[in-house]
Amino acid sequence: MTAAETINAPHRMSEPPFMRWLLIGIALAFMALFLVVPLVSVFAGALKQGFGFYFQTLRDPMTLSAIKLTLIAAGISVPLNCIFGVAAAWAIAKFDFRGKNVLLTLIDLPFSISPVISGMIYVLVFGAQGWFGSWFSDHNIKIIFAVPGIVLATIFVTFPFVARELIPLMQAQGRTEEEAARVLGASGWQIFWRVTIPNIKWGLIYGVILCNARAMGEFGAVSVVSGHIQGLTNTIPLHVQILYESNNIAGAFAVASLLTFLALVTLVLKTWVEYKNTALRGTAFTPVPFGKKSN
Amino acid sequence: MATRQLGAKKLRVLPGFKLTLGYTLLYLGLIVLIPLSAVFIKTSTLTWAQFSHTVFSPQALAAYRLSFGASFFAALVNAIFGLVVAWVLVRYNFFGKKLVDALVDLPFALPTAVAGITLATLYAPNGWIGEWLAPFGIKVAYTQLGIFVALTFIGLPFIVRTVQPVLEDFDPELEDAAASLGANRRQIFWRVIFPTLTPALLTGFALAFARALGEYGSVVFISSNIPMKTQIVPLLIMNELDGFQYARATALAVVMLVVSFLLLLSVNALQWWSNRYNTNNLA
Numbered sequence: 001m002t003a004a005e006t007i008n009a010p011h012r013m014s015e016p017p018f019m020r021w022l023l024i025g026i027a028l029a030f031m032a033l034f035l036v037v038p039l040v041s042v043f044a045g046a047l048k049q050g051f052g053f054y055f056q057t058l059r060d061p062m063t064l065s066a067i068k069l070t071l072i073a074a075g076i077s078v079p080l081n082c083i084f085g086v087a088a089a090w091a092i093a094k095f096d097f098r099g100k101n102v103l104l105t106l107i108d109l110p111f112s113i114s115p116v117i118s119g120m121i122y123v124l125v126f127g128a129q130g131w132f133g134s135w136f137s138d139h140n141i142k143i144i145f146a147v148p149g150i151v152l153a154t155i156f157v158t159f160p161f162v163a164r165e166l167i168p169l170m171q172a173q174g175r176t177e178e179e180a181a182r183v184l185g186a187s188g189w190q191i192f193w194r195v196t197i198p199n200i201k202w203g204l205i206y207g208v209i210l211c212n213a214r215a216m217g218e219f220g221a222v223s224v225v226s227g228h229i230q231g232l233t234n235t236i237p238l239h240v241q242i243l244y245e246s247n248n249i250a251g252a253f254a255v256a257s258l259l260t261f262l263a264l265v266t267l268v269l270k271t272w273v274e275y276k277n278t279a280l281r282g283t284a285f286t287p288v289p290f291g292k293k294s295n
Numbered sequence: 296m297a298t299r300q301l302g303a304k305k306l307r308v309l310p311g312f313k314l315t316l317g318y319t320l321l322y323l324g325l326i327v328l329i330p331l332s333a334v335f336i337k338t339s340t341l342t343w344a345q346f347s348h349t350v351f352s353p354q355a356l357a358a359y360r361l362s363f364g365a366s367f368f369a370a371l372v373n374a375i376f377g378l379v380v381a382w383v384l385v386r387y388n389f390f391g392k393k394l395v396d397a398l399v400d401l402p403f404a405l406p407t408a409v410a411g412i413t414l415a416t417l418y419a420p421n422g423w424i425g426e427w428l429a430p431f432g433i434k435v436a437y438t439q440l441g442i443f444v445a446l447t448f449i450g451l452p453f454i455v456r457t458v459q460p461v462l463e464d465f466d467p468e469l470e471d472a473a474a475s476l477g478a479n480r481r482q483i484f485w486r487v488i489f490p491t492l493t494p495a496l497l498t499g500f501a502l503a504f505a506r507a508l509g510e511y512g513s514v515v516f517i518s519s520n521i522p523m524k525t526q527i528v529p530l531l532i533m534n535e536l537d538g539f540q541y542a543r544a545t546a547l548a549v550v551m552l553v554v555s556f557l558l559l560l561s562v563n564a565l566q567w568w569s570n571r572y573n574t575n576n577l578a
Contacts, residue, residue, distance in 0.1 A: 038410070113552065113555060114508070115511050179308045217409075224533070237407075249416070
């Protein structure tokens, strides 16, 4: 059998070299046109008016306050969705209960909702005409067109990221290691910190990287709940829009280059984590429904 | 159900079931389910006549047509080129392959607003790409074609990332068997390889289509947002929100949510189909 395989192997058919290079050429041309050219043009646009203007735009108080708000929104939403992701994965992977598939579908829900609608739902709940709008305005608490609304919208759009990395990972790992620790007398938290966390470490880091990228880059949902008040309710993507629409194109691209840099760092980190843990490959941002096992 | 849970509890060795499931449901309810139900409750305050007047208005119908059309063609283009990219990445070796593979996810990692202003600038009549098309009378930015370009950009990774793992798992012995039975390369591709890729290809297509339907950030800059001409559904909803027409916005949102839900169902069905396919292959 092995002998036959080695004999057969060199004869395995592939496309003729002409076809191979044609396909590689088509793939690279498509990637270059749609990905590389836009990428290069961001930095070209950012530096169009020179380094002086570039750094002046980045040091502008309005830019700095946008950066600060983006860091606040990501700084709150990523840890909260992390805690949720770990809790959901623990419940789903370590126990059997009815309605698990429904729960999995519901966790995925925010992925299939338009960002505009994601922002709108919070306006309906907390806005001036919304359910709790009058209660909050009576107590002088502003949620919509203010920072809390931006944080809520960010939490919503990044809701599934950590959970959907951890759930399949923990399901694949099973519960035998934790059960063994339990039988040996470990407490719940000891099991969690000493057995589970080391096992899911890379999945958790992976989820955090993806969650953070979306949290910092979210535009549509945040746009609905932000009042677009410069210096107060402007995140980095919204600031890009304001600069662009006020015809400060070089300024818009200068700020956009920060987000592009973030995207490139995200891709590098993502590739590095995939290299560290090959099981995570291909699950990145593509919301393929749960239950898919690539054997 | 209660007895079932009690019965199962005997077997539970690990702690934390109530805590973690309770927290999961609470957080899911507060962040997702309760706010989302507001869309349906707000819409239910409309009479049927008001509802249909909003969702079947000429402006809404034009927006659906454009959203579905542009999303469909964008997903189609991605299905063709995505398959080529996935094929090349799995089957061939060339310089810079790892880099190309990592770059495929750029449309997900790049914030949509950045994609939006970049594409609008590139395809404007004086942009890097637009200036080559302008002499032929092809206008991309601020036209329906521009919306198609933006939706193609954001949907690019879906097909590659759904097809790639299936192609990697494909057993080359099947190709050898087909070849030994006298099939030529084209027959092997269309009769042996392509059928196993179909579920993944359709899944990727549906995901790219669904994403394109809801897309806002990358389109808003390249579209001129003219009603009946270059206004997709999310832009129309945004216009209604800006005019504080919340009931109209939620009525349109209900239509969108129902469509997304149907797409989600079809993706799940495709997934089930492809899993069955894989099991059959193993057997």
